[in-house]
Amino acid sequence: GENVEQHPSTLSVQEGDSAVIKCTYSDSASNYFPWYKQELGKRPQLIIDIRSNVGEKKDQRIAVTLNKTAKHFSLHITETQPEDSAVYFCAATNYGQNFVFGPGTRLSVLP
Amino acid sequence: GAVVSQHPSRVICKSGTSVKIECRSLDFQATTMFWYRQFPKQSLMLMATSNEGSKATYEQGVEKDKFLINHASLTLSTLTVTSAHPEDSSFYICSANNRRTSGYNEQFFGPGTRLTVL
16 A cells, blocks of 8 residues: 655754655555645645646745655745744545555744 | 534543544535544544445554444544543544545545543
């Protein structure tokens, strides 16, 4: 089955700097890769996703890149703000049938 | 986006009692719902996949007689923790698949239920 790894497990950046979180997956059949943001005590919220027919997708300060050959995808957050502090989860799935989540990255944006 | 509700948001119960948690898709029909358990500072652990009109599929290590799942309609799935014990205390989150016109399913999460067993 699918296995998703995520690095780093914790990340601290200064406000205004960029943050990058990387995930790798094992199943070449996976074709949909969403990213979720979870604030303390709240539900995970979808923030951006990418499908395997696209190499990059951007939404304002957030971007995701996908390398199918290497089986990894990354979340990029630019101009970080304190409200970006949260736990971020990546996931891999085949058309959204069964989502396999990474272990999460705790991002702290320091003022 | 699609909305998923979960009830109750918080429950405290005595050891040995059973607790039912409801998960509803409010503005879409979900043939598949998922139940996760999340320990503090850890990732989402898939417990089972709930399919409307059929038996749930449980992940390895999850006791199906302990965690009863019913998906009676396209908008409602329930998780019942039977004879709850303190080790069952956790944050339980459901999610529902919303099929898009593209053919991909997007997964939307409920707000979670914090269960504390005394």
